Amino acid sequence: MQTMMRQQMVETLEDMLLQDKRMVIILADISDELFHTQRQEVRERLFNLGIMEQTMISVGAGFALEGFIPVMHSFVPFLVERPFEQIKDDFCYQQLSGKFISTGASYDYSVEGMTHQGPGDVHILHGLPNMQIVVPGTPAEFDALFRESYGNGANTYYRLSLSKNPFETPAQFGKLTVVRRGTQATVIAVGPMLAPTLAAVEDMDVTMLYCTTVAPFDGETLREAGQSSNIIVVEPYYEGVLARDICAAMQHTPIRLESIGVPYRILERYGTPQDHDAAIGLTPQGIRARIARFLQV
């Protein structure tokens, strides 16, 4: 069976708990059942507080005040949206370091409805100064990116998803990866959007950049790799988050910009994540049509 990102999170965290005495994991019931280890050195630093997400974040801040590195986890609405002020005040304003790992990206939990969906998480968290945002495209990328950024003293959000790329791509924290080079446009695919985007531009003469760190955004690689003033960004959350960063990176350079992602509206349907992808055009065909229209090819 293929490893899911959420299962990878458990394996990565259990392993790191053994290696780093500074780490504590704080849960609010979600995923508690996935941590199977009975090793005492893991269990004594794994706290399931029950269903109280605001307190989950503040308790994490209390641990950070005492020198620990807290890892907090829940579904997107209960990790990001309900306790947003605790993330803002207790971690960001106090200049503490915490690691926030969500599961259930955008409409992964499609049948649960909008209360359990989270297309707005990156949009929201990008409003917090110095909040790092990581969107891995595979379980192995989560493992590598988490290990790379875990001890960096910052607040970092890791967005896990059901969808993933069926192949591995080199990914380094804080860096765009140049997948291939072309002349007609620069296309940036975020996390699990890489596979459908690569399929969409298969026969197009475009530069393809892979983004797993949304914030801080690697404007330097974009400036270096981009050969065209046409820039397209494909994001798996509410579209347009990276537009600001791209414009800032390309300051003083005229560009045309197309943001493709989840449309900025309330999602009302259930069905499967694939149903949502098809309805909003986050498929190879849909992405290709948007890019072709933008480039008038």
Place this chain on the structure above:
Amino acid sequence: MTDTREHLRPLLRDLTGDEKHSASAHSTLDVLWVLYDRVMRYDPRNPRSEQRDRFVLSKGHGPVAYYAILADKGFFPVAELKKFRQWDGILGAHPDRNQVPGVETSTGSLGHGLPMAVGMALALRLKQSDRRVYALIGDGESNEGSIWEAIIQAGHQHLSNLTCIAINNHSSSIEFADLAAKFAAFGWATTTINGRDHNQIYNALTHVDDQRPTAIIAEIE
């Protein structure tokens, strides 16, 4: 009580401009004085020492008495009090841990401090430290749901290294008929005292339960 006021009067006199929170500020004065003068272990020259007891002004509002006592105990120069809320000062209307020596947590948004204190108490227990966490909440702040999350959590975790002082100056729009009973229902040891009586305050702060978190309801008329 009168002696404390006389002692702190010159310092409090400098802290002007936040009179709308005067009741909040002065209702905490006696508890804070006894806490810092006779109970807590700390070194103002090394305010982040691992050997200190921790204090969290959960409600964050009305920090005038808090600032005066921190200055009096040597955490920062008394001259800083004159710059309360000023551009070139470190003392805001809500305390900032990154600016004010001795301040453990940046608070002001109600309902954040006590949950952080629960985290600190859990962390100290994990570190096998015998230091103690004191958190001060207000009855108004107790309207916040996160306060009750923290109360439930601390009771559930048997956080005997945590003391919560609830200043009950009856400022809450919702009347808490028996605040102590509510803490007790969630597994806390409780005592209700006159929040102006220094002997009662001292006895409550120093007679803590060794199995349960301790809640002190400090009544202020």
